[in-house]
Amino acid sequence: MLPEERKTTHRKEVSTLDHVVIRLAGDSGDGMQLAGLKFTTASVIFGNDISTFPDFPGEIRAPAGTLAGVSGFQIHFSSNIISTPGDELDALVVMNPAALRVNLADLKPNGILIVNQDTFSAKNLKKAGYNQNPLEDDSLRNFRVYPVSITTLNQTAVESEELTFKQINLTKNFFALGLISWLFDRPLTSTVEWIEEKFKHRPTIINANIKTLKAGYNYGETTELFPIQYHVPPAKMDPGLYKYISGNEALSLGLIAAANLAKKEIFYGAYPITPASDLLHELVKHKEFGIRVFQAEDEIAAIGSAIGASFGGLLGVAGTSGPGFSLMTEALGLAVITELPLVVINVQRAGPSTGMPTKPEQGDLLQALFGRNGESPLPVIAPQTPGDCFETAIEAVRIAMKYMTPVVILSDGFVANTIDPWKIPDISQYEQIEVQHPSKEILKGSERFYPYLRNENLVRPWAIPGTEGLEYRTGGLEKEDKTGGVSYDPLNHEKLVKTRAEKIRRITKDIQIQKVEGPKRGDLLVLSWGSTYGAAYTAAENMRKQGFSVSNANLKYLNPFPQNLEEILQSYEKILIPEMNLGQLQFLIQARYSIKTTGLAKVQGRPIQVREIQNKISTILGVE
Amino acid sequence: MKKSEQVLAPKDFATDLDVRWCPGCGDYSILANIKKTLPTLDIPKENIVFISGIGCSSRFPYYMNTYGMNTIHGRAPTFATGLKCSRPDLSVWVITGDGDGLSIGGNHLMHAMRRNVDIKILLFNNQIYGLTKGQYSPTSIFGKRTKSSPTGSLDYAVNPISWALGAEASFIARTVYSYGDHMREVLRRAADHKGTAFIEIYQNCLIFNDGTFKYATDKELRYDNILELKHGEPMVFGRDREKGIFLHGLTPKVIKYKEAGFTEYDLLIHDEYATEPTLAFFLSRMRHPHFPEPVGVFRAIQKETYDGMLEQSMREAIEARTKSFQELLHEGETWTVT
Numbered sequence: 001m002l003p004e005e006r007k008t009t010h011r012k013e014v015s016t017l018d019h020v021v022i023r024l025a026g027d028s029g030d031g032m033q034l035a036g037l038k039f040t041t042a043s044v045i046f047g048n049d050i051s052t053f054p055d056f057p058g059e060i061r062a063p064a065g066t067l068a069g070v071s072g073f074q075i076h077f078s079s080n081i082i083s084t085p086g087d088e089l090d091a092l093v094v095m096n097p098a099a100l101r102v103n104l105a106d107l108k109p110n111g112i113l114i115v116n117q118d119t120f121s122a123k124n125l126k127k128a129g130y131n132q133n134p135l136e137d138d139s140l141r142n143f144r145v146y147p148v149s150i151t152t153l154n155q156t157a158v159e160s161e162e163l164t165f166k167q168i169n170l171t172k173n174f175f176a177l178g179l180i181s182w183l184f185d186r187p188l189t190s191t192v193e194w195i196e197e198k199f200k201h202r203p204t205i206i207n208a209n210i211k212t213l214k215a216g217y218n219y220g221e222t223t224e225l226f227p228i229q230y231h232v233p234p235a236k237m238d239p240g241l242y243k244y245i246s247g248n249e250a251l252s253l254g255l256i257a258a259a260n261l262a263k264k265e266i267f268y269g270a271y272p273i274t275p276a277s278d279l280l281h282e283l284v285k286h287k288e289f290g291i292r293v294f295q296a297e298d299e300i301a302a303i304g305s306a307i308g309a310s311f312g313g314l315l316g317v318a319g320t321s322g323p324g325f326s327l328m329t330e331a332l333g334l335a336v337i338t339e340l341p342l343v344v345i346n347v348q349r350a351g352p353s354t355g356m357p358t359k360p361e362q363g364d365l366l367q368a369l370f371g372r373n374g375e376s377p378l379p380v381i382a383p384q385t386p387g388d389c390f391e392t393a394i395e396a397v398r399i400a401m402k403y404m405t406p407v408v409i410l411s412d413g414f415v416a417n418t419i420d421p422w423k424i425p426d427i428s429q430y431e432q433i434e435v436q437h438p439s440k441e442i443l444k445g446s447e448r449f450y451p452y453l454r455n456e457n458l459v460r461p462w463a464i465p466g467t468e469g470l471e472y473r474t475g476g477l478e479k480e481d482k483t484g485g486v487s488y489d490p491l492n493h494e495k496l497v498k499t500r501a502e503k504i505r506r507i508t509k510d511i512q513i514q515k516v517e518g519p520k521r522g523d524l525l526v527l528s529w530g531s532t533y534g535a536a537y538t539a540a541e542n543m544r545k546q547g548f549s550v551s552n553a554n555l556k557y558l559n560p561f562p563q564n565l566e567e568i569l570q571s572y573e574k575i576l577i578p579e580m581n582l583g584q585l586q587f588l589i590q591a592r593y594s595i596k597t598t599g600l601a602k603v604q605g606r607p608i609q610v611r612e613i614q615n616k617i618s619t620i621l622g623v624e
Numbered sequence: 625m626k627k628s629e630q631v632l633a634p635k636d637f638a639t640d641l642d643v644r645w646c647p648g649c650g651d652y653s654i655l656a657n658i659k660k661t662l663p664t665l666d667i668p669k670e671n672i673v674f675i676s677g678i679g680c681s682s683r684f685p686y687y688m689n690t691y692g693m694n695t696i697h698g699r700a701p702t703f704a705t706g707l708k709c710s711r712p713d714l715s716v717w718v719i720t721g722d723g724d725g726l727s728i729g730g731n732h733l734m735h736a737m738r739r740n741v742d743i744k745i746l747l748f749n750n751q752i753y754g755l756t757k758g759q760y761s762p763t764s765i766f767g768k769r770t771k772s773s774p775t776g777s778l779d780y781a782v783n784p785i786s787w788a789l790g791a792e793a794s795f796i797a798r799t800v801y802s803y804g805d806h807m808r809e810v811l812r813r814a815a816d817h818k819g820t821a822f823i824e825i826y827q828n829c830l831i832f833n834d835g836t837f838k839y840a841t842d843k844e845l846r847y848d849n850i851l852e853l854k855h856g857e858p859m860v861f862g863r864d865r866e867k868g869i870f871l872h873g874l875t876p877k878v879i880k881y882k883e884a885g886f887t888e889y890d891l892l893i894h895d896e897y898a899t900e901p902t903l904a905f906f907l908s909r910m911r912h913p914h915f916p917e918p919v920g921v922f923r924a925i926q927k928e929t930y931d932g933m934l935e936q937s938m939r940e941a942i943e944a945r946t947k948s949f950q951e952l953l954h955e956g957e958t959w960t961v962t
């Protein structure tokens with residue numbers, strides 16, 4: 001926090017902060033997601049860097065007022081570049097007792113707690129499991145509590161409009177939004193414009209929403225309750241045109257981009273599953289870019305159809321989450337042995353089994369690498385931020401087609417749902433993806449086509465049906481070298497197992513070398529992968545600012561590892577590996593490089609927090 | 625589909641892999657008849673794809689010099705669906721077995737048929753698991769004694785034609801491995817059909833289930849045990865065409881119609897094109913030894929195919945496209961940072 005003088009016409013004190021994390025929480029029907037998004041828009045237009053994370057309830061229609069029905073939206077806005085939605089909350093807005101109960105643990109000591117006190121009736125308190133009213137029993141003494149009669153104030157604000165009781169109730173999120181907009185000094189313009197556009201044909205709704213929004217703002221300004229207003233100055237963002245993007249949207253757009261760059265149609269096979277269904281919903285909207293979407297009868301059919309498409313010369317992609325990924329196992333092995341290009345997206349969620357569908361985890365790493373019968377290596381890559389999902393999709397498609405191999409993208413429910421500002425890329429700056437299908441010319445006059453004759457990268461030709469003279473058979477049986485016929489020859493089998501493995505291993509020469517942030521050698525390296533990046537980077541950066549020798553590297557390529565990884569690992573005294581599982585990357589690193597590491601395992605269905613990594617670093621370095 | 629330039633012969637479809645079925649296996653004759661049929665279809669060899677699951681029967685694609693894929697157990701319809709939906713120009717054939725298609729792959733078989741994907745599914749039914757050496761399959765008769773059911777199986781058998789009807793397949797037929805001409809005719813009909821064609825082919829597993837279809841293959845027995853379906857014709861069978869199928873209320877009955885003083889035209893008349901599958905369903909329930917078993921086309925109706933509709937919607941969307949990919953990226957709420 002950097003308090004600073006500011007010219008103001010306000011009569012209240014203004015305190016300047018460099019970053020703030022707030023969460024809006026209420027019943028699913030309270031419109032907190034929407035209020036959060038509008039607050040976010042105001043923040044980005046104002047010039048802050050932001051990162052947000054929605055927290056949806058586990059149940060679709062939980063009874064109103066219950067713990068299961070609580071929905072939240074977290075916003076981190078800053079005058080610096082940030083890379084996580086934030087761990088602890090500086091401010092929490094709760095619309096009912098259940099929201100208070102679910103979210104209070106994340107609020108910092110002395111944090112701001114705005115409570116819609118109108119909802120703290122005996123009945124609602126009971127639904128939330130409170131025996132006493134927490135607003136009255138002093139249990140909130142460690143926080144700065146601001147009880148506000150949001151329901152009543154909202155009713156008063158909109159009473160001149162002719163609204164039904166239900167409609168009135170639906171506007172109260174805008175009162176709350178107005179209030180926090182004042183508190184954090186956000187302009188209302190973008191929200192007002194949005195309301196006018198959204199409800200174009202319903203003037204009463206426009207008036208009501210705008211009235212209550214402004215009433216909330218004015219309430220903050222005039223009431224004695226709030227002595228201080230907070231100001232977070234704009235960040236120095238990379239210049240350019242921006243929009244919001246969630247990880248799932250970016251993955252979808254990345255696939256379309258890849259189709260564009262490869263001048264290929266994409267076939268997307270999927271069966272609905274949280275948190276991957278949004279990929280299906282998004283891609284199906286883009287037929288005009290050559291995206292064929294097939295909602296299959298199950299995940300086996302999803303991947304089977306995608307492999308069928310690849311056999312036919314399209315790029316097959318199958319998207320799913322943990323349980324569906326398990327069902328795809330056998331077919332993935334077929335893609336490995338037939339050597340067909342394929343991209344499988346696993347948006348990981350907390351497991352095992354059905355686990356916690358709406359909660360993120362990184363528990364499928366070892367499964368992606370090894371979860372098939374026989375020796376069946378394949379490339380595995382993981383996006384680190386929502387924007388990086390776009391790049392990851394393109395990279396996966398490139399590798400799949402260049403190396404004739406299935407590629408697994410390990411996203412997770414955290415990066416999939418995080419919404420970040422994204423600098424819109426210029427697609428003309430991307431390299432085209434070269435794809436070649438052989439024609440009869442490849443035979444050079446001979447009669448025989450060798451579908452498993454390999455190029456310098458050990459890659460076989462992608463011959464496709466419809467090509468005269470190249471008719472060939474493939475399948476799950478071990479192939480005779482070169483001809484692709486069936487072979488049970490012991491040495492042939494060993495040779496092919498090794499060749500397929502070597503092909504994947506060599507991809508390491510064709511991927512970016514591993515980047516490190518911080519000193520090139522030193523006391524400690526934080527080695528993270530996938531979506532743990534944001535927290536790992538921020539924690540390491542905070543330690544660096546305090547003068548410690550802490551570096552961080554985030555692995556995007558989980559198989560094969562980057563060429564320079566071993567050298568990097570040897571350049572640090574200690575290595576800390578934070579991950580949302582019980583130590584799967586740690587296991588891999590230790591097995592592969594015989595290097596001792598320390599793990600930070602968190603499996604709570606929640607992302608690892610900056611503070612948790614920082615505390616662990618402090619322990620390892622022996623600082624207080 | 626473009627016309628093939630040169631005339632193909634059955635031998636053009638042979639591969640150099642040794643055929644590994646047991647000598648005398650019923651699969652050989654099916655292979656031979658398919659090889660004879662393909663050159664008559666006017667489809668270039670390179671546009672034909674055979675996709676199979678796992679089983680003795682599923683080795684089939686390896687023996688056909690077309691494009692082919694021997695996939696995983698039970699899932700062939702999924703690969704075929706993806707391929708046909710991506711490449712509607714291809715002629716896609718699925719080869720499956722009674723275990724492959726009706727046990728592990730029952731789900732996919734059903735869904736491919738109800739979607740009416742334009743693929744041809746040939747189910748080689750030998751009422752046994754051949755490749756795994758002789759366990760009972762979903763089509764094995766109740767009480768069948770096999771290696772995995774030494775005291776007789778407790779499973780009621782599935783009726784593949786009824787199954788296909790339940791899944792609303794648009795073309796459904798049955799033939800027998802030893803019926804050369806009949807099989808080729810049925811195959812041609814299937815190839816000409818637009819939509820899912822499901823053909824059950826009775827096949828003799830010499831090693832683990834020999835003689836199961838003797839009633840259908842034996843020249844003498846066949847007269848009384850098989851009813852050859854012909855569209856628009858009365859359902860007559862028997863050495864002297866003396867017997868027929870007569871509908872008594874809602875139950876089919878076999879009658880010696882001539883003896884009973886009826887003519888052929890008092891019998892049930894076959895109608896492949898009936899929109900409702902009721903008649904076809906009656907026929908599918910007629911099983912040996914209580915009834916003569918119908919062979920031929922049970923049902924052949926027209927409805928739009930999944931792949932056809934998908935292709936059309938793709939083309940329409942692509943034609944109607946007004947924006948570039950870059951413009952797509954710019955859609956939604958954007959702001960400029962300077």
Ligand SMILES: Cc1ncc(C[n+]2csc(CCOP(=O)(O)OP(=O)(O)O)c2C)c(N)n1
Nearest residue numbers: 678679680681697721722723724753754755
């Ligand atoms: C996932 C899986 N489970 C089991 C098997 C073993 N298996 C191979 S073929 C087969 C049964 C094949 O029976 P059917 O489809 O009737 O073919 P047939 O050999 O009789 O032609 C089984 C169980 C397998 N290959 N894969």
Ligand code: SF4
Nearest residue numbers: 646649680754829830
């Ligand atoms: S086991 Fe039976 S089905 Fe398999 S090849 Fe031998 S005879 Fe044919």
Ligand SMILES: [Mg+2]
Nearest residue numbers: 721722750752
């Ligand atoms: Mg069988």
